[in-house]
Amino acid sequence: MKSGTYIKQVNRPLQFYAVLFLIVLYVPVLFLPLFSFNDSIYVKFPLKGFTFQWYIELLDREPVWAALMNSIKVGVTTSVIATGFGVFAAKAITRYSLPGRGPVVGFIMLPLVVPGIIFGVALLVLLSQLGIRLSLYTVTAGHIIVCLPFAIATMIPRFEGFDKSVEEASADLGENAWWTFWRITFPMVFPGILASLLLTFTVSFDEFIMAFFLSGSDATLPMYIWGQLRFPQAFPSILAMASIILAISFILVFLGQWINRDAHSNTFESK
Amino acid sequence: MTQDNAFISFRNVNKFFGKYQAIDDVSLDISHGEFFSLLGSSGCGKTTLLRMLAGFEAVSSGEIYIDGQPMSGVPPHHRPVNMVFQNYAIFPHLNVRDNIAYGLRKQKLSRAKRNDMVDDMLELIKLPEYGDHKATQLSGGQRQRIALARALILKPKVLLLDEPLGALDKQLREQMQLELRALQKTVGITFVFVTHDQEEALTLSDRIAVMSEGRYLQVDTPTGLYENPVSREVASFIGTMNFFDGTVTSIKDGNAVIKVDGLGEVSAPVGTMPLMAGNTVTVAIRPEKFLLTDDKPDGLQYSVKGQLNNAAYLGERSHYYVSIEGVSQPTAVSTQNRGRTKEIEAQNRPVWLSWDSAAIVVLKDV
Numbered sequence: 116m117k118s119g120t121y122i123k124q125v126n127r128p129l130q131f132y133a134v135l136f137l138i139v140l141y142v143p144v145l146f147l148p149l150f151s152f153n154d155s156i157y158v159k160f161p162l163k164g165f166t167f168q169w170y171i172e173l174l175d176r177e178p179v180w181a182a183l184m185n186s187i188k189v190g191v192t193t194s195v196i197a198t199g200f201g202v203f204a205a206k207a208i209t210r211y212s213l214p215g216r217g218p219v220v221g222f223i224m225l226p227l228v229v230p231g232i233i234f235g236v237a238l239l240v241l242l243s244q245l246g247i248r249l250s251l252y253t254v255t256a257g258h259i260i261v262c263l264p265f266a267i268a269t270m271i272p273r274f275e276g277f278d279k280s281v282e283e284a285s286a287d288l289g290e291n292a293w294w295t296f297w298r299i300t301f302p303m304v305f306p307g308i309l310a311s312l313l314l315t316f317t318v319s320f321d322e323f324i325m326a327f328f329l330s331g332s333d334a335t336l337p338m339y340i341w342g343q344l345r346f347p348q349a350f351p352s353i354l355a356m357a358s359i360i361l362a363i364s365f366i367l368v369f370l371g372q373w374i375n376r377d378a379h380s381n382t383f384e385s386k
Numbered sequence: 387m388t389q390d391n392a393f394i395s396f397r398n399v400n401k402f403f404g405k406y407q408a409i410d411d412v413s414l415d416i417s418h419g420e421f422f423s424l425l426g427s428s429g430c431g432k433t434t435l436l437r438m439l440a441g442f443e444a445v446s447s448g449e450i451y452i453d454g455q456p457m458s459g460v461p462p463h464h465r466p467v468n469m470v471f472q473n474y475a476i477f478p479h480l481n482v483r484d485n486i487a488y489g490l491r492k493q494k495l496s497r498a499k500r501n502d503m504v505d506d507m508l509e510l511i512k513l514p515e516y517g518d519h520k521a522t523q524l525s526g527g528q529r530q531r532i533a534l535a536r537a538l539i540l541k542p543k544v545l546l547l548d549e550p551l552g553a554l555d556k557q558l559r560e561q562m563q564l565e566l567r568a569l570q571k572t573v574g575i576t577f578v579f580v581t582h583d584q585e586e587a588l589t590l591s592d593r594i595a596v597m598s599e600g601r602y603l604q605v606d607t608p609t610g611l612y613e614n615p616v617s618r619e620v621a622s623f624i625g626t627m628n629f630f631d632g633t634v635t636s637i638k639d640g641n642a643v644i645k646v647d648g649l650g651e652v653s654a655p656v657g658t659m660p661l662m663a664g665n666t667v668t669v670a671i672r673p674e675k676f677l678l679t680d681d682k683p684d685g686l687q688y689s690v691k692g693q694l695n696n697a698a699y700l701g702e703r704s705h706y707y708v709s710i711e712g713v714s715q716p717t718a719v720s721t722q723n724r725g726r727t728k729e730i731e732a733q734n735r736p737v738w739l740s741w742d743s744a745a746i747v748v749l750k751d752v
Contacts, residue, residue: 283475284475
């Protein structure tokens with residue numbers, strides 16, 4: 116492996132760093148699935164026998180299924196709405212000359228860094244002032260705010276990745292803005308839309324703080340998990356559920372990244 | 387300067403981008419079926435003019451007429467023009483057939499009729515086998531032809547071409563130039579062609595507008611531009627030109643006698659140019675209008691002795707640079723290499739340059 120240019124040659128310390136980085140990042144998380152198969156209700160070493168018991172127990176719990184359905188409803192609605200807004204916001208940001216574009220983008224991305232608890236409390240105050248009852252709808256509204264930056268951040272590279280003369284060509288060939296969007300823009304950004312749907316669904320599905328402040332009597336799955344932490348005998352089943360959520364989240368996010376992998380290489384200059 | 391047969395008319399068109407004036411009061415007429423080129427270096431406004439014609443940029447003031455209709459407020463998708471983009475703007479998610487058929491949606495044709503039209507186009511652009519290929523798998527020249535077919539299938543009144551050959555290598559470009567010219571004769575529609583390549587403009591065009599800084603310097607046929615440039619700028623932009631400083635000594639019957647630095651006294655036709663004795667003028671002579679000889683020849687009106695200091699052999703012709711006493715720049719001379727050409731001989735030897743008054747272009751100094 117000594118071949119390659121100065122830049123491309125294998126860098127041992129960097130490799131070591133990358134591996135260490137991944138270990139620190141993911142080993143703690145991997146304790147969840149590890150203990151979810153452990154035949155003991157206590158989370159401690161040494162491990163006892165191997166069991167599917169906690170997973171089977173999960174199936175029999177009615178509230179788990181209700182909470183799962185709630186989370187899926189909220190997640191699907193959130194991802195569709197956030198992605199819908201995201202597409203048009205990303206198009207506006209990348210295609211039109213917007214006075215004060217920088218600050219606008221900054222404000223749109225703000226929910227990424229503003230603590231969820233602040234948004235949660237703010238929305239709670241607002242909703243109670245307006246006299247709106249807390250429900251899954253209010254949770255969805257909160258999740259849309261949290262998810263919009265993810266949707267827009269996924270869509271912007273997709274829009275930047277293709278030349279706007281393609282849209283001009285469509286207009287030139289007789290299509291108005293509406294048809295140009297559906298015949299050209301939409302198919303070209305479609306992988307980004309899929310990726311955004313998957314990512315925002317995952318974010319909504321895992322979100323706790325907004326749901327904590329804004330949900331009424333119907334709990335989402337993370338809320339349900341939070342509620343069950345008080346009962347030691349339920350804990351291994353929670354670990355099992357967390358492991359499943361973890362696995363599904365990983366799969367969805369990786370799928371999204373894979374679909375959207377060529378976002379920047381979507382132009383057609385000479386090959 | 388309105389023409390009755392004008393098909394496209396620019397009337398006092400101005401275009402500002404913020405404070406920057408991209409187009410400066412352009413009025414221009416293009417006839418039906420004409421191959422018209424906008425020629426100039428980058429930033430001269432040629433592409434802006436084209437994009438205003440297509441409807442992608444609005445005019446700041448003035449009006450553009452196509453076939454008698456004012457175009458202000460008419461969006462691109464309602465204009466009777468189609469464009470071939472510089473980077474072709476092929477739709478990457480569609481195959482070749484669907485690219486070409488893209489603009490036909492609104493015509494509500496039967497599938498068979500539409501397929502026939504696309505087949506005809508594929509035939510016209512000599513890519514009949516490529517209908518089902520992905521557009522992105524094709525070479526630059528092929529994509530350029532698809533962009534052409536996609537525009538021509540709609541039978542536009544005007545085809546706009548924005549440096550469509552710029553991305554191709556030299557040989558392919560020359561081949562495409564011939565094809566483009568033949569195609570324009572076949573389909574008989576008006577072409578408006580933007581290029582920075584003067585040779586390309588000369589090869590293709592019926593008329594050329596030479597542009598600089600948002601206005602045109604001269605609109606003329608290729609021959610007119612080359613043989614009778616109106617200014618030093620046009621003369622140096624189209625081909626190579628030698629310039630000499632001179633002073634008018636007398637004028638008689640449209641002929642001026644001019645005392646030229648280094649060349650002596652010459653007589654040249656000046657037409658109706660408003661000149662008086664004592665005016666300073668520029669005398670311009672193309673490199674190929676000179677005869678280069680070792681001894682003073684008979685038969686030509688004017689001769690001057692010089693020193694050959696540089697020579698380049700270019701195959702079908704040779705370039706020489708001759709220094710003449712009293713002329714600051716070396717004078718460029720180009721000769722056709724007819725018959726078997728000897729090796730270019732020793733340089734730095736005395737030679738004679740000869741020409742006659744028909745070779746002289748007189749440009750008034752501003």
